[in-house]
Amino acid sequence: MRECRIVSQKFDIYQSHKLDIAKEHGAYSSLKDAFALSPHEIVEIIKLSGLRGKGGGGAPAGAKWALMPQDGAQTSYLAVNCDESEPGTFKDRQIISKDPHLLLEGIIITCYAIRSHSAYIYIRGEYSQFAKILQEAIDEAYGAGILGADVMGLGYGVDVTIHRGAGAYICGEKSAMLESLEGKRGHPRLKPKRPEPEWYFGNPTLVNNVETITTVPYIIKHGANGYRAYGTEQSPGTLLFAISGHINKPGVYEAEFGTPMMEYINRYGGGIRGGKKLKAVIPGGASTAVLTAAEAECAILDYEHMRTIGSALGTGGMIVMDEDTDMVEALKNLLEFYHHESCGQCTPCREGTGWSDTLLGRVLDGKGSNEDIDKILELAKTMDGQTICVFAPAVAIVIRAFIGKFRDEFEARVNR
Amino acid sequence: MSQIEIVIDEKKYAAQEGLLLIDLLIREGLKVPYFCYHEALGADGNCRMCMVEIEGQKRPQIACDTNIKEGMIVRTKGQMIESVRRRILELELINHPVDCAICDQAGECKLQDFYMDYGLYDSKIDQAEKVHHKKHIDLGSNVMLDQERCVLCARCTRFTSDITKTHELGIVGRGDHARVTTMPGKKLDNPYAMNVVDLCPVGALTSKDFRFAQRVWFLTSTPSVCHGCAKGCNIFIDHNKEKYKDERIYRFRPRPNADVNGYFICDAGRLSYKELQENRQLEMLIDGMVSKEDEAVACYHKLVADGGKIVILADANLYTEELEAIQKYAHILGAQLCAPLESYRDESFGDDWLKSSQRAANAKGVEKLGIAQILSTDPVALLINFNHPDGSKIKAQKSIHLQTHQMEGKADLVLPLAPFSESSGTLVNEDGIEQFCPKAIWRNEPLMSAIEWIDLLQGGER
Structure with a gap:
């Protein structure tokens, strides 16, 4: 297992969020290389690098960039998604507080590549402290002529604006985020019939996760193959995996795709707390299917492998649970979260999240029946694939995995 | 395409x-x-x-x-798609109070309809576990809100944001706590507000004017055209006849017509049904005294036979057929006919959508028939007024009023006239579209339309 520092290169440097310290360590050094290329060439490099969206979906970033109009006739925007609200996921906040200048560097290159002059960073409302650090970095960059009408004298203007959300998980869904950015309720939009960019006030807009954008300067500096030196063929590069739960060293550690899960948990996470046995791992933020200890043993951290074992890599935010964990309580915790966060637009999700939470509450209180457990599973079926966004299908995945893999624990509650 | x-x-x-x-x-x-x-x-x-x-x-x-x-x-x-619908419908009803027995929407409620089509299961949730919201909120503009019955379809909020662009209504809260409401301290306040009642597929938004007045399954709907202004919005007249009583109108509803009003009507037009039931002229009066029909007809002929210059005024709300009959009749009498349209203009009423400042429903019909519009100020011997509002402005020695509603000013003879809901005919709206209105209301003792009166007065049988 190799040490790799693509996004987290300056994380351990004292005060790396300050411009002069960041510059000492190479910040903004890729801009000259980038502006020597044409926007089209940059998009091609990103395509070749195989960079995948790091917000959870893992869709190829280059293809998404290529959807942006190439003629520059219409005003276009970059919207950076930092509404990081997925339980177990806390990587983006590391970037904006430890190395905000690398993000800004990525934003400038991306804006140039898609011929946009304005970028918005949509930050989760609860991240007030981190937003402050990022704002200071933006102010410093403006002061130094890095942002503004003429980026470092390179003849291209980029403006960056922070928008803080009001505390809604659903605003991390890209179209809901844009609705919110437009000043409306954060409700996901109906999906387009064919591939097209997102739209912000009717203008084509690229939405990418913070980490995706932050990876861009490295790719420009080291080329597509430099990035492909890490990871697997289909999942090239690295990801900022986060680890939390019953482990000794919770935190955010960068690792390349293809790393075995247990190796990661033991080396970076420092093993299970108190020498206990592993019971389960939620691999990529709350909305991915939970893995049993046996499944985790042979899990490999890349998109393809996680899919073959019936789960998903998601955001790479692992939640580790030891042998003492009550899986009924754990699912209740998650369902309370989804119940609270469903935006309330589509019927199956609005009512399904609430009712499944209520039914599981019955089971937890010892008033439930086997019928209630089956009803929760039926609700999962109703919530799967029948809504505008993937919120409800994610809840369905969570319910099915928990009850499917640990049904005896749920039934024990009923028969008590 | x-x-x-x-x-x-x-x-x-x-x-x-x-x-x-x-x-x-x-x-x-x-x-x-x-x-x-x-x-x-x-x-x-x-x-x-x-x-x-x-x-x-x-x-x-x-x-x-x-x-x-x-x-x-x-x-x-098919089984698959019906089970999907059934499961989603079940979710719609989870937090619904299922209070159909006291809900005014019952009978025209989509939740009820779909439950009968696809549901028919027993409730699996206790009343105590349901999410509760506020009930009977007076939103203003005659609209009442029950948040618990709402299915959050957002039709009402989209109406105020996309159609009227007044943005009074919105949804607040997330998940099963989402609910429709107005901004704190603000009311639903626009001239088209009551359309949200029709838009609401369930009993969440009900009309303060209509609710609890009548169960909808007792109502008969007759297509008609609103007489509130020259726009000619298409409506349904919802009416019911209770035993022994005269038939009553309970509400007007918009009737979709892409060429005229789309799917909506204004609140003023919607509530104009009340005028058809208030202050009505039902008796024949000779010098203010209630009289019988044969006396009234005799009196009429005497007044006409007394000779001198006759002026006939015609209401621009009358049907084209009625106006034509009056026109012919005026010719026979050698009377001067006029129907001043200026009297109906109300600049404060009109807007750029469905409300027209010309408030006479058949103003265009009057123009098309070439009826004079100049009101003569010369004194005349006899005025025969077919319901025109300016009858009292004419200096006439004697006057005969055929009127739907009681009017101010004295007349030597007053004859009751059937309003538009109690007769049938054609209107020409301000855009020149001809629209037919069938007779909707049948009174126990029917009143006569202008055509029927003219027939009778010319010696015909009633």
Whole structure:
């Protein structure tokens, strides 16, 4: 297992969020290389690098960039998604507080590549402290002529604006985020019939996760193959995996795709707390299917492998649970979260999240029946694939995995 | 867009390519449940009820967000799709109070209809576990809100944001705590506000004016045209006759007509039904004294026979057929006929949508018939006024008023006239569109229209 520092290169440097310290360590050094290329060439490099969206979906970033109009006739925007609200996921906040200048560097290159002059960073409302650090970095960059009408004298203007959300998980869904950015309720939009960019006030807009954008300067500096030196063929590069739960060293550690899960948990996470046995791992933020200890043993951290074992890599935010964990309580915790966060637009999700939470509450209180457990599973079926966004299908995945893999624990509650 | 063929439930249909599937289903009268879609508001995709099976698609799709394509094979029936609808409907009803017995929407409620079509299961949730919201909130503009009955289809909020652009209504809260409301301290306040009552597919928004007045299944709907202004908005007159009593109108509802009013009417027009039931002229009066028909007819002939210059005034709300009859009759009498339209103008009423400043329903009809509009100020011997509001402005030695409503000023003879709801005829709206209104209301003792009066006065039989 190799040490790799693509996004987290300056994380351990004292005060790396300050411009002069960041510059000492190479910040903004890729801009000259980038502006020597044409926007089209940059998009091609990103395509070749195989960079995948790091917000959870893992869709190829280059293809998404290529959807942006190439003629520059219409005003276009970059919207950076930092509404990081997925339980177990806390990587983006590391970037904006430890190395905000690398993000800004990525934003400038991306804006140039898609011929946009304005970028918005949509930050989760609860991240007030981190937003402050990022704002200071933006102010410093403006002061130094890095942002503004003429980026470092390179003849291209980029403006960056922070928008803080009001505390809604659903605003991390890209179209809901844009609705919110437009000043409306954060409700996901109906999906387009064919591939097209997102739209912000009717203008084509690229939405990418913070980490995706932050990876861009490295790719420009080291080329597509430099990035492909890490990871697997289909999942090239690295990801900022986060680890939390019953482990000794919770935190955010960068690792390349293809790393075995247990190796990661033991080396970076420092093993299970108190020498206990592993019971389960939620691999990529709350909305991915939970893995049993046996499944985790042979899990490999890349998109393809996680899919073959019936789960998903998601955001790479692992939640580790030891042998003492009550899986009924754990699912209740998650369902309370989804119940609270469903935006309330589509019927199956609005009512399904609430009712499944209520039914599981019955089971937890010892008033439930086997019928209630089956009803929760039926609700999962109703919530799967029948809504505008993937919120409800994610809840369905969570319910099915928990009850499917640990049904005896749920039934024990009923028969008590 | 070209004409294409698609297959729905094993039957072929021709339609424009790109048309919304739900529009085709509605047009062809195929059963599809939906709450949030509305022809005037477009697709929102939130209720998820209009699920259909499309061959080649892994999952059921919502018809309101599907554009039809050549060769598409759609199924709206079958066990799979019906179980999907049933499960989603069950969720709609989880937090619904199921208080149909005291709900004014009962009988015209989509939740009830769809439950009868697809539901029919027993409730699996205790009343105590339901999410509770506020009930009977007075939103203003005669609209009452019950948040618990709401299915959050957002039709009302989309109406105020997209159609009236007044933005009074919005949804606050998330998940099953989401609810429709106004901004704190603000009211629903626009001239079209009551349309949200019709838009609401369930009993969440009800009309303060209509609710508890009548169960909807007792009502008969007759198509008609609003007489509130020259726009000629299409309406339904909802009326009911209780035993022994005279038939009553309980409400006006908009009747969709793309060429005139779309799907809506203004609140002023909607509430104008009240005028048809208040302050009505029902008796024949000779010098203010109630009299019988033969006396009144004799009196009429005497007044006409006394000779001198006769002026006939005609109301521009009368049907074209009535105006024609009056025109002919004036010719026979050698009387001067006029129907001043200026009297009906109200600049404070009009707007750039459905409300016209010309408040006479058949103003265009008057113009088309070439009826004079100049009100003569010379004294005349006899005035015969067919319900025109300016009758008292004419200096006449004697006057005969045929009127639907009691009017100020004295007349030597007053004859009751049937209003538009109690007769039938054609109107020409301000855009020149001719529209027919059938007779809606049958009184126990029917009143006569202008045509019938003229027939009788010319010696015909009643």
